[in-house]
Amino acid sequence: xxxxxxxxxxxxxxxxxxxxxxxxxxxxxxxxxxxxxxxxxxxxxxxxxxxxxxxxxxxxxxxxxxxxxxxxxxxxxxxxxxxxxxxxxxxxxxxxxxxxxxxxxxxxxxxxxxxxxxxxxxxxxxxxxx
Amino acid sequence: xxxxxxxxxxxxxxxxxxxxxxxxxxxxxxxxxxxxxxxxxxxxxxxxxxxxxxxxxxxxxxxxxxxxxxxxxxxxxxxxxxxxxxxxxxxxxxxxxxxxxxxxxxxxxxxxxxxxxxxxxxxxxxxxxxxxxxxxxxxxxxxxxxxxxxxxxxxxxxxxxxxxxxxxxxxxxxxxxxxxxxxxxxxxxxxxxxxxxxxxxxxxxxxxxxxxxxxxxxxxxxxxxxxxxxxxxxxxxxxxxxxxxxxxxxxxxxxxxxxxxxxxxxxxxxxxxxxxxxxxxxxxxxxxxxxxxxxxxxxxxxxxxxxxxxxxxxxxxxxxxxxxxxxxxxxxxxxxxxxxxxxxxxxxxxxxxxxxxxxxxxxxxxxxxxxxxxxxxxxxxxxx
Numbered sequence: 390x391x392x393x394x395x396x397x398x399x400x401x402x403x404x405x406x407x408x409x410x411x412x413x414x415x416x417x418x419x420x421x422x423x424x425x426x427x428x429x430x431x432x433x434x435x436x437x438x439x440x441x442x443x444x445x446x447x448x449x450x451x452x453x454x455x456x457x458x459x460x461x462x463x464x465x466x467x468x469x470x471x472x473x474x475x476x477x478x479x480x481x482x483x484x485x486x487x488x489x490x491x492x493x494x495x496x497x498x499x500x501x502x503x504x505x506x507x508x509x510x511x512x513x514x515x516x517x518x519x
Numbered sequence: 520x521x522x523x524x525x526x527x528x529x530x531x532x533x534x535x536x537x538x539x540x541x542x543x544x545x546x547x548x549x550x551x552x553x554x555x556x557x558x559x560x561x562x563x564x565x566x567x568x569x570x571x572x573x574x575x576x577x578x579x580x581x582x583x584x585x586x587x588x589x590x591x592x593x594x595x596x597x598x599x600x601x602x603x604x605x606x607x608x609x610x611x612x613x614x615x616x617x618x619x620x621x622x623x624x625x626x627x628x629x630x631x632x633x634x635x636x637x638x639x640x641x642x643x644x645x646x647x648x649x650x651x652x653x654x655x656x657x658x659x660x661x662x663x664x665x666x667x668x669x670x671x672x673x674x675x676x677x678x679x680x681x682x683x684x685x686x687x688x689x690x691x692x693x694x695x696x697x698x699x700x701x702x703x704x705x706x707x708x709x710x711x712x713x714x715x716x717x718x719x720x721x722x723x724x725x726x727x728x729x730x731x732x733x734x735x736x737x738x739x740x741x742x743x744x745x746x747x748x749x750x751x752x753x754x755x756x757x758x759x760x761x762x763x764x765x766x767x768x769x770x771x772x773x774x775x776x777x778x779x780x781x782x783x784x785x786x787x788x789x790x791x792x793x794x795x796x797x798x799x800x801x802x803x804x805x806x807x808x809x810x811x812x813x814x815x816x817x818x819x820x821x822x823x824x825x826x827x828x829x830x831x832x833x834x835x836x837x838x839x840x841x842x843x844x845x846x847x848x849x850x851x852x853x854x855x856x857x858x859x860x861x862x863x864x865x866x867x868x869x870x871x872x873x874x875x876x877x878x879x880x881x882x883x884x885x886x887x888x889x890x891x892x893x894x895x896x897x898x899x900x901x902x903x
Contacts, residue, residue, distance in 0.1 A: 398651055398655075401652075402652075402655070417767070418652075418767070419649070419651070419652045425762065425767065444670065445666045445667070445669045446666065447662045447665035447666050447718050447719075448715075448717065448718040449657065449662045449717050450714075450716060450718070451641070451659070451661065451717065452657060453638060453641050453642050453645050453654070453658075453659045454637070454639070454642040456657040457638070459657065462657065464662050464666065464717075465666070466670075466765070466766045466771070474766045474767070476652065476653050476656060476658065476666070476764065476765065478656050478657060489673050500655065501657065512655070512656065
């Protein structure tokens with residue numbers, strides 16, 4: 390992955406910074422050109438909450454390129470406390486103990502190494518709430 | 520707008536065609552379609568393909584195929600909509616003929632997944648999802664669908680057995696399809712005991728990786744009538760989209776793009792779900808079959824298992840689903856799957872499906888999905 394491509398997404402993937410519709414209050418993640426709900430183009434900056442619960446999950450056993458060494462790992466859709474839903478990895482937990490509905494909190498983690506000479510990628514993952 | 524017909528079609532068996540290249544595969548299918556009718560020329564080639572850039576290091580396949588087929592200088596280009604590329608190409612061909620721009624359009628698709636080495640094929644297929652906000656986190660095409668399946672099982676209290684039974688039915692259907700990649704029967708246990716890929720999706724919940732090509736020639740309905748008796752009319756066709764990122768959807772368990780495309784196509788064809796005699800639906804995974812059957816309107820939400828176990832999806836039931844064996848067993852050469860589906864429905868309605876033939880089929884539907892429901896193409900055909 391090119392450095393600028395990684396770098397420009399840091400506010401969103403590392404700090405959960407996104408936007409809220411000024412008209413209807415809908416929160417989009419990732420941010421879009423027009424509000425998904427009402428079509429408005431007026432947004433205000435917004436940071437997603439760092440807590441939520443697990444809406445669905447899967448235990449990845451056959452991984453895509455770059456993630457082979459991490460199997461089995463858990464991928465989930467988290468419903469945050471403001472109702473926004475995001476796709477992230479679930480970490481710091483035995484995959485067999487993950488359940489739909491479990492409370493979670495955000496944590497900063499390494500995602501992947503881009504080959505031997507590429508950059509190390511970081512982002513927010515979620516872990517069982519302490 | 521002119522009325523449009525499918526004049527002819529040709530396909531290769533879906534398989535691991537180690538000895539055949541992209542151009543040879545499409546060439547074989549296209550030559551079958553071209554040689555079965557007598558037409559003055561091909562005005563345009565609109566071909567569906569997803570992975571040639573990644574796996575065969577080949578862009579510009581419109582020119583590649585026009586060159587191979589000897590139809591230069593006719594215009595030729597590729598349409599890419601992930602696994603929906605075939606359906607998208609057919610929509611493109613339809614609009615080109617309906618508008619009056621071209622008379623004879625060669626369309627369909629080709630996919631050469633076995634040109635990928637190592638994890639490249641899995642990675643290339645994963646690019647159907649949101650690269651920056653799904654793929655980045657280590658998701659694959661399978662795991663994205665596994666998130667949907669786990670939620671479905673949780674919400675509707677559905678067991679893996681229900682999904683396994685759909686795979687069993689698809690394999691049974693495929694034994695009658697000479698073009699199928701996996702024409703053998705399996706048992707429920709085969710599915711349940713197969714390797715877990717991304718829980719709860721196991722190997723036999725998935726469509727296989729394979730190569731294939733399907734080609735169709737589309738032309739104005741009035742012209743088709745003068746050329747052959749075995750043409751089929753395209754009475755409804757539509758494409759629709761949804762968010763590319765599944766977590767942004769209002770309902771994880773509804774394929775909004777399928778609902779929207781089906782609604783438009785049904786209205787255009789002046790039919791409803793109950794009028795469909797035979798359908799080829801997009802069962803990339805067994806969960807995708809469940810959502811598709813529900814969202815096309817064949818049963819209510821959450822009732823897929825009931826409909827399946829009561830025989831509603833086979834001959835004698837409400838609608839015959841995937842007599843070809845579907846993606847599960849006919850195979851899923853991604854960017855051309857939608858073309859196979861439309862060709863198979865045309866074959867059914869022309870009464871030329873041999874052992875696969877659904878009796879008295881008059882109206883048929885093909886539903887082709889791109890990504891995990893981020894786009895859908897629905898095509899409805901009618902026997903003349």
